[in-house]
Amino acid sequence: MSQRKIKNMEEFAAVSGISRPTLSKFFNDPDSVRRSTRDRIEHALTQFDYRPNVYAVNQNRRTTKNIGVVLPNLADPFFSEIGREVELACIAAGYSPILLSSHGSPQQERANLESLRALKPAGVLLAPFGKASDRKDIESFNDAVPVVLFDANVEGAGEAFVGADNFQSVDLIVEYLCRSGQPPCFFEMKSPLNPNANKRRNAYLESMSRHGFEAQVHQAEGEGWHFEEIGRSEGGRLLKEGRFETDTILCSNDRLAIGMLSAAYSLDIRVGHGDGCALRVAGHDDHPFSRFTCPSLTTIAQDYAAIANRAAHTLFKILDTEARPSTREETLFEGKLVMRDSA
Amino acid sequence: MSQRKIKNMEEFAAVSGISRPTLSKFFNDPDSVRRSTRDRIEHALTQFDYRPNVYAVNQNRRTTKNIGVVLPNLADPFFSEIGREVELACIAAGYSPILLSSHGSPQQERANLESLRALKPAGVLLAPFGKASDRKDIESFNDAVPVVLFDANVEGAGEAFVGADNFQSVDLIVEYLCRSGQPPCFFEMKSPLNPNANKRRNAYLESMSRHGFEAQVHQAEGEGWHFEEIGRSEGGRLLKEGRFETDTILCSNDRLAIGMLSAAYSLDIRVGHGDGCALRVAGHDDHPFSRFTCPSLTTIAQDYAAIANRAAHTLFKILDTEARPSTREETLFEGKLVMRDSA
DNA sequence: AGATTATATTTACGCGCGTAAAAAATAGAT
DNA sequence: ATCTATTTTTTACGCGCGTAAATATAATCT
Numbered sequence: 211m212s213q214r215k216i217k218n219m220e221e222f223a224a225v226s227g228i229s230r231p232t233l234s235k236f237f238n239d240p241d242s243v244r245r246s247t248r249d250r251i252e253h254a255l256t257q258f259d260y261r262p263n264v265y266a267v268n269q270n271r272r273t274t275k276n277i278g279v280v281l282p283n284l285a286d287p288f289f290s291e292i293g294r295e296v297e298l299a300c301i302a303a304g305y306s307p308i309l310l311s312s313h314g315s316p317q318q319e320r321a322n323l324e325s326l327r328a329l330k331p332a333g334v335l336l337a338p339f340g341k342a343s344d345r346k347d348i349e350s351f352n353d354a355v356p357v358v359l360f361d362a363n364v365e366g367a368g369e370a371f372v373g374a375d376n377f378q379s380v381d382l383i384v385e386y387l388c389r390s391g392q393p394p395c396f397f398e399m400k401s402p403l404n405p406n407a408n409k410r411r412n413a414y415l416e417s418m419s420r421h422g423f424e425a426q427v428h429q430a431e432g433e434g435w436h437f438e439e440i441g442r443s444e445g446g447r448l449l450k451e452g453r454f455e456t457d458t459i460l461c462s463n464d465r466l467a468i469g470m471l472s473a474a475y476s477l478d479i480r481v482g483h484g485d486g487c488a489l490r491v492a493g494h495d496d497h498p499f500s501r502f503t504c505p506s507l508t509t510i511a512q513d514y515a516a517i518a519n520r521a522a523h524t525l526f527k528i529l530d531t532e533a534r535p536s537t538r539e540e541t542l543f544e545g546k547l548v549m550r551d552s553a
Numbered sequence: 554m555s556q557r558k559i560k561n562m563e564e565f566a567a568v569s570g571i572s573r574p575t576l577s578k579f580f581n582d583p584d585s586v587r588r589s590t591r592d593r594i595e596h597a598l599t600q601f602d603y604r605p606n607v608y609a610v611n612q613n614r615r616t617t618k619n620i621g622v623v624l625p626n627l628a629d630p631f632f633s634e635i636g637r638e639v640e641l642a643c644i645a646a647g648y649s650p651i652l653l654s655s656h657g658s659p660q661q662e663r664a665n666l667e668s669l670r671a672l673k674p675a676g677v678l679l680a681p682f683g684k685a686s687d688r689k690d691i692e693s694f695n696d697a698v699p700v701v702l703f704d705a706n707v708e709g710a711g712e713a714f715v716g717a718d719n720f721q722s723v724d725l726i727v728e729y730l731c732r733s734g735q736p737p738c739f740f741e742m743k744s745p746l747n748p749n750a751n752k753r754r755n756a757y758l759e760s761m762s763r764h765g766f767e768a769q770v771h772q773a774e775g776e777g778w779h780f781e782e783i784g785r786s787e788g789g790r791l792l793k794e795g796r797f798e799t800d801t802i803l804c805s806n807d808r809l810a811i812g813m814l815s816a817a818y819s820l821d822i823r824v825g826h827g828d829g830c831a832l833r834v835a836g837h838d839d840h841p842f843s844r845f846t847c848p849s850l851t852t853i854a855q856d857y858a859a860i861a862n863r864a865a866h867t868l869f870k871i872l873d874t875e876a877r878p879s880t881r882e883e884t885l886f887e888g889k890l891v892m893r894d895s896a
Numbered sequence: 897a898g899a900t901t902a903t904a905t906t907t908a909c910g911c912g913c914g915t916a917a918a919a920a921a922t923a924g925a926t
Numbered sequence: 927a928t929c930t931a932t933t934t935t936t937t938a939c940g941c942g943c944g945t946a947a948a949t950a951t952a953a954t955c956t
Contacts, residue, residue: 218912229935234914244923244933264671266912269608270941285633285841294628294656306668309652313637325649328607438845468845475847498628502781502811504818504847561942572905577944587903587953609942613911 216260226254237262268330277305277525278326278334278355280319282362283435284311286465287498289337292361295518296335303526305332314435316342316403323351333525336368337361340405356528360521362405363540369528371540372521376406379510379545380413380460381420383492386547387458388421391483391490395426395454397470398462399440401433407462410494414460426455430466441469442476449477449489458490458553464500464509467493471503471552481505482551490553494545505551513543559603569597580605611673620648620868621669621677621698623662625705626778627654629808630841632680635704638861639678646869648675657778659685659746666694676868679711680704683748699871703864705748706883712871714883715864719749722853722888723756723803724763726835729890730801731764734826734833738769738797740813741805742783744776750805753837757803769798773809784812792820792832801833801896807843807852810836814846814895824848825894833896837888848894856886 216222223230228251235242236251243251268274277300281289293309300307308329312319316339326334333356338348340362348367351357359368387394396414398407411427418425430444441461448454461467470491474481481489482505493500496511520541528535559565566573571594578585579594586594611617620643624632636652643650651672655662659682669677676699681691683705691710694700702711730737739757741750754770761768773787784804791797804810813834817824824832825848836843839854863884871878 220912230913231915231936232934235934238914247934261671263612263912265608265612265673266941267914269606269612269912269943270914284627285630285637287628287630290628290633290654294654309654311637311652328604330608438842442845468842472845472847472849499781499811499842502785502815504815506815563942573943574906574945575904578904581944589952590904606942609911610944612913612942613944 214258216258219260219262222254222258222260225258226251228254237267273332274330275305276329276331277307278310278322278329278331278336279307280310280312280322280326280334280336280338282312282319282337282339283314284309285313286435288495289361291498292337292514292518295515296360296522299519299522300335303522305526312339316344320344320347323347327351327354331355332529333357335360335521335525338364338367339403340364342403356525356534358521358525358528360517364405366538368538369535370521370524370538372517372524373540373542374406374512374517375542375544376409377413377416378542379494379512380410381417382545382547383460383494383508383510384414384417384421386549387460387490387492387553388423391553392456392458393418393421393423394458394460394490394492395428395456396462397428397430397441397445397448397459397466399437399466400429400431402462410462428453437463437465438469438472441466442473443469445470446473446476449473449479457488459492461491461493464493464495464497464507467491467507467509467552468497468499468503471505471507475504483553484551492553496548500548501550503552508550508553509548510545511548512545516543557601559601562603562605565597565601565603568601569594571597580610616675617673618648619672619674620650621653621665621672621674621679622650623653623655623665623669623677623679623681625655625662625680625682626657627652628656629778631838632704634841635680635857635861638858639703639865642862642865643678646865648869655682659687663687663690666690670694670697674698675872676700678703678864678868681707681710682746683707685746699868699877701864701868701871703860707748709881711881712878713864713867713881715860715867716883716885717749717855717860718885718887719752720756720759721885722837722855723753724760725888725890726803726837726851726853727757727760727764729892730803730833730835730896731766734896735799735801736761736764736766737801737803737833737835738771738799739805740771740773740784740788740791740802740809742780742809743772743774745805753805771796780806780808781812781815784809785816786812788813789816789820792816792822800831802835804834804836807836807838807840807850810834810850810852810895811840811842811846814848814850818847826896827894835896839891843891844893846895851893851896852891853888854891855888859886 219230219233240248279296281293284290297307310322336357337360343364357368358370360372363371415425430440432440479489480487481491493507493509496509500507500509562573562576566576622639624636627633640650653665679700680703700711701713703715706714758768773783775783822832823830824834836850836852839852843850843852
């Protein structure tokens with residue numbers, strides 16, 4: 211293979227017998243040259259070790275082939291999974307994804323967008339914090355670069371939004387819980403960062419009233435991203451004090467549910483839908499760990515792959531047509547009920 | 554603030570009244586210019602919206618300020634945590650980290666190094682798969698760019714290695730388990746990807762013999778990164794068939810232990826060190842979820858932050874002195890016993 | 897004040913590649 | 927074989943910045 215190290219395109223033109231402008235065309239789009247010359251170039255590439263200098267290439271392009279991918283928190287397996295799907299979609303489409311985590315801090319989200327500016331990305335896929343995000347920042351960034359939001363919506367920001375249909379999914383699990391036992395109360399954080407949390411609460415309230423049951427919402431104190439810890443401490447307190455009116459708890463997300471299960475275990479409360487069980491707990495998201503909780507967690511599976519791919523391809527389409535869409539589309543994917551042992 | 558958008562350094566030189574070469578010096582190192590001119594430049598920066606073009610800058614630098622960070626699998630919270638620590642250390646030192654996950658595939662690890670080549674990073678922090686990694690690939694990459702390995706060692710590869718002292722940590726937990734109940738058997742994967750797994754098994758064998766107990770190793774079939782699943786299915790099988798000679802199981806890592814706990818729960822085996830408990834389970838790593846398992850997992854805490862920071866600073870030192878170290882240093886950090894409820 | 901040293905400016909070239917325009921070569925069709 | 931459409935080559939310039947050398951200016955010291 212790589213016999214000689216080639217310094218630049220000029221040199222590669224010399225050894226391959228192809229003119230430099232043609233090589234330049236080839237590297238931008240191999241299909242833009244004649245089949246026979248493409249073959250000659252590709253053959254030369256097996257003989258000589260050369261690849262275009264990324265920095266020189268991007269300096270002269272009006273837009274790079276980079277796509278920024280900004281996630282709220284990579285330490286959350288939910289986001290690392292969806293981030294991976296997005297990454298794969300970008301690579302498959304010939305783009306270079308640049309993955310940035312905001313580490314749970316809206317301030318870092320701003321910083322990430324700021325540093326992306328310097329990289330002149332063709333587009334950005336952003337899973338924002340939601341209302342904690344700096345809307346103006348996203349909008350001003352979006353003026354310069356096409357942005358597609360996913361997972362969490364910031365109304366009106368970005369060219370499009372792709373996410374989960376919380377109303378459908380919450381209704382699905384509420385319906386199941388009502389049908390199979392006592393109607394659920396709802397357990398969530400008091401001041402959730404994520405707009406999905408608000409949608410889920412509203413979906414719960416609406417669904418309960420539609421089914422003719424009285425809704426009960428319990429809100430846990432606590433800030434930040436330690437959902438499991440909050441679920442455990444606050445959930446444990448509520449359990450101990452007997453504050454739940456029903457034996458069925460629907461948690462706003464799986465991570466809270468994991469904490470709740472941990473609390474129930476400590477209190478020797480048997481969770482599940484079988485005989486001898488005193489409590490049912492359900493979650494939302496089908497977190498990678500939810501199948502290994504004790505008992506395994508009944509939850510709603512979001513279609514990670516579908517959301518990630520739709521978001522990516524929505525962006526690709528904008529980049530291909532080089533035109534911002536006139537209307538801001540919102541695409542919601544339905545969740546699926548995953549019945550396990552906890553409810 | 555940003556009144557006018559400045560196109561390039563030439564233009565910024567015009568509006569700020571500072572010559573372009575001086576500006577260039579400033580952006581490379583603000584301390585390299587006189588205090589008074591630095592103030593003038595920084596004041597001008599508040600008036601005009603300008604920042605150097607990354608691509609043009611990096612084209613002309615022999616080495617960039619980028620540091621590649623390659624992790625085996627970002628979906629594993631262990632790595633996302635340690636990755637974050639490394640990222641922060643890089644930023645604090647004025648470098649730009651570029652985070653790449655190999656998604657559990659050694660092939661992707663090669664691809665990541667390959668794509669890093671094009672980015673001309675100043676250095677790379679690599680958490681390799683270990684023996685599954687392509688040693689020659691790492692070595693040839695290391696010829697061009699300084700590489701510091703962390704977490705998993707590939708003997709002789711890279712300028713240095715920073716990781717956990719498995720012999721110390723395994724001995725610590727074996728000693729505790731022996732002292733507080735029946736001596737443990739060891740549960741691991743049959744063909745582990747990670748060299749730490751082998752070290753831990755050997756450490757277990759050595760420690761057991763030192764304490765005068767007979768060692769028992771159980772190896773689970775199964776490939777890939779679904780450790781919890783493997784721990785559950787194989788662990789469940791062994792439990793059901795009564796194959797463990799002792800009531801104490803030391804798992805090679807927390808993720809296997811999480812699966813084992815899940816299996817025990819399904820089989821109605823009470824885990825813990827209290828009365829009425831039939832099984833003790835311990836892990837290794839202090840996985841972020843290990844405090845929320847049922848029961849919470851007794852394990853060994855690795856000092857993520859210390860390992861990450863030492864790895865980063867070892868690299869920084871090499872970059873500062875611009876000299877590869879003559880001897881390959883291996884730094885090991887001790888683990889701490891985290892006593893929870895499972896053992 | 898003058899001498900010395902540190903710092904800034906002027907001038908100019910190079911990095912590796914994109915890209916435009918005109919000329920030359922090739923492929924496909926008649 | 928000739929014509930035409932397509933592709934490649936030749937030539938040349940520009941991108942934004944690093945950087946070197948010579949010169950000019952400012953700061954520090956005696």
